[in-house]
């Protein structure tokens with residue numbers, strides 16, 4: 001069942017990737033129902049807070065008419081950042097499954113251990129590495145394609161500049 005929900009989160013990640021957003025997706029499960037889903041929409045929303053987890057938490061709170069997501073599990077394709085870890089703690093989500101680590105911004109295992117910090121009164125049970133390969137591959141190919149696009153754009157710009165000089 002865990003794999004099924006992570007597949008749903010990966011589907012969300014693909015929705016982000018399809019429109020040029022960094023491919024990260026999340027779902028929140030209550031009982032056997034998905035009550036919230038989200039994907040990264042930072043660019044399209046022009047909003048730094050539009051991470052997959054935050055979007056999914058907002059939807060789950062609206063669905064359940066409660067800010068407390070005490071009986072829920074969150075599935076997210078990439079290790080949550082500081083902001084999302086904060087949102088997970090504040091919404092009292094007790095269980096988090098994530099796919100691949102994020103060595104640059106991960107706040108669950110990589111840079112910080114916010115979800116299991118004993119100084120906080122809410123602690124989260126964390127399962128890392130669920131379908132990590134699928135989640136990580138999406139990130140790698142997304143950034144490879146982005147670099148390729150940047151290179152091509154640079155080349156085109158240079159060619160245009162050369163053509164301009166010739167015309168003069």
Ligand SMILES: [Zn+2]
Nearest residue numbers: 051081083084
């Ligand atoms: Zn985040």
